[in-house]
Amino acid sequence: MPTPGASPAATAAAAAAAHRHRRSRRRHPQGPPPRQPWCCSFALDPLTAVHRSPHLPPGTTTTAPPPPHPRRRSKNAAAAPPLSRRMRSPGRVSPVDDATAACGASASSSARLSSVSECPPPPPPPPPRKPAAAERVLRIRLVSKGVILEVAEVERVRRECRVVGRILGGGGGGGEVVVEGKVEVEAIREAVEMMLEDVDEAAAMRRLSRAGVARAIAVLEVSFSLMFDRGVTNCLKYLEAVPWNEPEEERIKSLLLQYPCNKAVSQDLLARLQPQEPSSSAELVVELMDSITKGTNNNARKDLRTLVDGIISRTSIYIKSDKELDMKNIYPICHTCLNCLVELFGEASDLGPSGQTTISVGKGPHERICKQVENLTWLLQILIDRQMGEEFVDLWASQNTLSTMHERFSPMVRYELSRISATIFIAMGSGKLHCTGSSRLGVFKAWFRPLLMDFGWLRRCPKGLNMATLEDGIGQALLTLTLKHQQVLFMEWFETFSGQGRECPNLMRAFQVWWRRSFVRSLDSSS
Structure with a gap:
């Protein structure tokens, strides 16, 4: 330290000597400088004790180094070589090689941490301004x-x-x-x-x-x-x-x-x-039915009948109301089929010998007769389901020509006609046909006796008929007539059944009901 009153030259020489002395001390240190702590975590406890480092400028704080762990302290810890004497691999620099560098690193790290922990939180940044293109x-x-x-x-x-x-x-x-x-x-x-x-x-x-x-x-x-x-x-x-x-x-x-x-x-x-010109669905149904009755392929006609039945059924999803299904237009088709059936029986009768009592037809005419009977049975079932079959009962009862020719043909052919009569009797016996008394009596007079004669063939070839249902339907329909007419028809059945047995329908239950009504519980006897 220069003395007061010294000359400028002496002062400069003293400063130079002090500088050389400090450089020599740096080249030949007496021992390793104290290692400063290395902090790299932002989780700094603000309550940690701080001390002033003599190598840092005033106002900068740093954390005190933690004490060594007691279990990790070695007996030869005091004999450890200084940091500057440790071996280093070629090209590698120790992170703590200079006391000044270590102090500077510690000072910068501590300054960063102290600024984060002591400064108040910054205000929220303003929303970024979007460019014009965005x-x-x-x-x-x-x-x-x-x-x-x-x-x-x-x-x-x-x-x-x-x-x-x-x-x-x-x-x-x-x-x-x-x-x-x-x-x-x-x-x-x-x-x-x-x-x-x-x-x-x-x-x-x-x-x-x-x-x-x-x-x-x-x-x-x-x-x-x-x-x-x-x-x-x-x-x-x-x-x-x-x-x-x-x-x-x-x-x-x-x-x-x-x-x-x-x-x-x-x-x-x-x-x-939607069609440009809306047409009536009833007219289209009639056209479809007419096409089916005129078809020649039996399998195709069967499939098409199933298709039309699904379209016009009451539970069908293809219809909207009953007004679109006015089945009265079916009756012209029924008349056509009946006329064709009469013609076929007439042609077969003309071809047979004049003196022959029973006429048998060939395979071709028989197939055509079966086809027309199937058409009529199908149309009749549609009318019954729509509760419009009463007119057909009168139409079938008026077929005097067919009923007259019935006895002249072999049972194999004529029993086809009884299939139509059986469908009518089942519907009347179950209450699906609401015919007048004259209509019911007319169909019984025309077709009851032929049905008794053909019942055996119907049993052998039912073609969808339920024989128990048929027997019950005939008896119930017969009981809807007057007691006088019931007596005539039941006596006719009694005579036929006694000769044919199971080849004739069993109407015993209906006969007992008629007998009790006529002779046991009549109005005269009860009075």
């Missing part, structure tokens, strides 16, 4: 899905979609369109991508074809909602050219009823949904 973005928010779709080409969408144009107005910026309801994300995406495409109908058809009918219907609904006319046109043209199932058809009908569209565009599609 502001021209259209956001489509799907409320039910919680999804936001962003579209960069706002002007293209504004021109194609009238709803977006109304919401965004004429400005050049972007905006947000909120879509409520259950809308598919992919349907929105397909519609927007279609807006961004060039006006290429073939490309739009390929896009919709890859998506499928269900997706095309969803895109159609989105296009209707957003007033995207080109999308509506493309979807309608695609749907008109592909088949649908019934649920898809109902969705298309609902959309066309909910959203009005250009009839010129939807004309072809509407033609698939």
Whole structure:
């Protein structure tokens, strides 16, 4: 330290000597400098004790080094070589080689930690300002899905979609369109991508074809909602050219009823949904029945009868009301079949020998007779189910020509006629036919005796008839006549049954009811 009053030269020499002395001490240290702590964690406890390092500037604090663990302290810890004498691998520098560097690192780390722990929390940063290009973005928010779709080409969408144009107005910026309801994300995406495409109908058809009918219907609904006319046109043209199932058809009908569209565009599609000139379903049913009765393939006729039965049944999903199924138009077909049946029996009678009592026909005429009987039985069953078969009972009772020729033909042919009579007796006995007394008596007078003669053949070849039901139906229908007429018919049955046995229907239960009503519980005897 220079003495007061020394000359400037002496002062400079003393300063130089002090500087050389410090450099020599750095080159030949007496021992390793004290190692400063290395802090790299932000989890600093503010209550940790601090001390002032003599090598740091005033105002900077650092943490005290932690005491060594008692278990890890070695007996030869005092004999450890100084840090500067440790071996180092080539090219590697020790992190603590210079006391000044160590102190500087510790000072910088401690300053950083102290500033984080002592400074108050910074205010929240202001929202970043979006560039001008990002502001021209259209956001489509799907409320039910919680999804936001962003579209960069706002002007293209504004021109194609009238709803977006109304919401965004004429400005050049972007905006947000909120879509409520259950809308598919992919349907929105397909519609927007279609807006961004060039006006290429073939490309739009390929896009919709890859998506499928269900997706095309969803895109159609989105296009209707957003007033995207080109999308509506493309979807309608695609749907008109592909088949649908019934649920898809109902969705298309609902959309066309909910959203009005250009009839010129939807004309072809509407033609698939409703006829241009509506016709009566009853007239079409009559045409179908007439075609079946004139068919020649037996298997095909059977399948078609099942098809028509399903269409006109009361539980069918293809009908709406009974007014569309006025079955009175069936009777002209019934007359045609009956006339054909009479002609076939007449032709077979003319071909037979004049003196022969029983006429047998060939395979061809027999098949044609069976065909007409099947037609009449089928038509009669339809009329009975629709509760419109009373007129047929009168028609069948008036067939005097057929009933007269019945006895002249072999049982193998004539029993076909008894199948029609059996269907009528079952319906009357079960109450499905509400005929007048004269009609019931007329059909019994014409066809009761032929049925008794053919019952054995009906039992052997029932062709769908339930013989127990037939016996019960004949007895119940017979009991609907007056007691006087019942007596005549029951006596006829009694005589036939005594000679044929089980070849004749068993009407004993009905006979007992008639007997009790006539002789046991009559009005005269009770009075």
